Each structure stands twice: as structure tokens, then as C-alpha cells.
Amino acid sequence: MGVHEYLIYGLDHYIAIQEQLHHITLPLAYPTAIMLDEAATQLVNTGRAQASPQIQFPGGGMFSRLSREDRIQTLSALENLAFDLYLLPSPFQNNGGLIKHVIDALNRFAMFGYYSEWPAYGTTRLYPPDDRRLEFFPWGWQQVGYPGVSLGYRDFRGMLIEYEEVKAKEVD
8 A cells, every 4th residue: 555655755755844044844754753652652651551562563663562542642642742842853852833743744644645646656656746657546546436537527617707898978
């Protein structure tokens, strides 16, 4: 499916932060993974979550060792800033606004990656948007009944309004 690839791509390409007078796009996938692991560690250390002794994802951190319920609890606690923000990695350290924005983006990117045409781009999915090509019909489109790309669909676009010409009276 590749939803995780879309999350990584979205975090690295679609979130801009303000630096002085300019907005810059920072790759945030790696710092976000560190933030999730640090938040999960804080939850486990305070007894609010329990880590599995088995490693389900090789190379994964503490967040990947939590149950689904505890992962959601971790995301919720991050969104509510219920952590020591000083212990989080840069650029999240003491930056509650960015934390909330990225947690919201994780939710949205997961939905977009699942229901969009992203998986159907196949080998071109990491290319710039103008260079991507659909390699097959996305199964997410089949699920929701979307008929696919078209040059145009018939749609009601309003009514034709005809105006009568009104002439001004001549002044003597």
C-alpha cells in the first residue's frame, strides 16, 4: 500500500516552518520519529503505557513497541502537550505549535496516503508531481466508487442569465 512512504514524503516535503521572515521546508520525518519514540518512552516511564518485550518492527524505537491503543494515547498526549517538551528533539523542543501541527498532519497524511492515488503512481510516486504517472487504477478509488481521471465531468454550473439593455434618458 505504501501509506508509510506517503507519511515520510509528506513530512519531508509539505510542512514549512517560519525562520525569521521566510518559510522554509524542513525534512521532518526523522525528527518526528524521534519525537514519537521520546513521547512513548515518557509514557512507559510514568506507567501510562506498556511496551511489548517483542520487537515487532526491526529497527523501530519505543513507539513501535507500543500497542495500538498506547500509540493513540501517545499521539493524544502529544497533541495535548502533556509531556516535558524540553526532552523532545529539535525543532519540536519547547515548540507546542509545531508539535500540534505535525500530529494533525500525521492523521491527515495517513488518510491522504490511503485514499488518494499515491499507491498507483508506483515507481514514479517519489517524483515531482508533474512527472508522476498512474501505473494502475488505485484500489482506494474502487472502494469509494470514483470513476477515475477524466478531461471533464458533466456538472451543473449555473443558469444562463440574460440581461436587457437599459438606455439612459437623454437630458436636454
